[in-house]
Amino acid sequence: MLQRMRADGQAFAALVKKHQAMVFSIAWNYLHNEALAEDIAQEAFLELHRRLPQIESDLHATNFLRKVAAHRSMDEGRRRRSHPQVAIADIAEPAALPRRADPLLEGALSRLVNSLPDRSRMIVILRYQEDLDPAEIAAVLDIPLGTVKSNLHRALLVLRKRMQRKWKGAVQ
Numbered sequence: 001m002l003q004r005m006r007a008d009g010q011a012f013a014a015l016v017k018k019h020q021a022m023v024f025s026i027a028w029n030y031l032h033n034e035a036l037a038e039d040i041a042q043e044a045f046l047e048l049h050r051r052l053p054q055i056e057s058d059l060h061a062t063n064f065l066r067k068v069a070a071h072r073s074m075d076e077g078r079r080r081r082s083h084p085q086v087a088i089a090d091i092a093e094p095a096a097l098p099r100r101a102d103p104l105l106e107g108a109l110s111r112l113v114n115s116l117p118d119r120s121r122m123i124v125i126l127r128y129q130e131d132l133d134p135a136e137i138a139a140v141l142d143i144p145l146g147t148v149k150s151n152l153h154r155a156l157l158v159l160r161k162r163m164q165r166k167w168k169g170a171v172q
Contacts, residue, residue, distance in 0.1 A: 012052075015061060016045050022062075022130065023069045029129045030073040030122060031080070032114070040076060044068040066140045070126065074118045112162050120155040123148055 023044050027037035047068050048061060055061050113124055119141070126132045126140060134152065138145040 012049065015048075015058075019062060019065050020045075023065050026066065026069040026125065026130060027073045027076075029125045030070075031076060032110075036076055037073075040069060040072045043072055063136075063139060066126075066130075066132075066136075067142070070122050070140050074122055077118060077121075108166055109159075109163065112159050112166070115162070116155050116158065119143075120151045120158075123151050124155050124159075127152060 020041060023041045024037050027040040028034065031037055031040075044065050048055070048065055051064065055064060113121060116124065122141065123137055126137045127134070132140065134148045135145055138148045141148070
């Protein structure tokens with residue numbers, strides 16, 4: 001199949017179509033920015049196209065795309081933190097007194113996940129948004145399986161504690 005893909009643009013287009021949602025999902029869930037997620041997806045597929053001679057199977061292509069999307073997303077996240085930019089449309093207008101609502105409905109969990117360190121955040125996204133098991137995450141991020149498990153365990157503890165504090169604050 002990969003031999004055919006090297007010679008046939010339609011076969012590569014089929015591969016892109018098959019994996020585009022997965023690649024976009026990783027980037028979007030990490031960055032929460034559609035344009036940046038699209039850019040990262042495009043970069044991932046461009047890199048795959050450059051590396052087609054080294055790609056051995058469809059599974060190898062899938063893992064390669066996950067790895068590129070995850071690493072490029074974390075790089076972009078670091079770049080955005082060092083050079084924050086806010087669009088004028090994203091600036092909230094002054095409002096009346098805010099209503100108290102359920103923090104889960106306001107995206108509290110999403111904000112809590114976004115507050116995790118880069119690697120822990122990507123591990124949580126790959127585990128719970130992309131439904132990868134810890135061994136697959138270790139392969140995608142090039143880190144030991146034990147590191148994935150311990151990072152995931154600590155991240156979940158942090159999220160639980162922060163969510164409990166947020167919940168207590170919302171109830172009072």
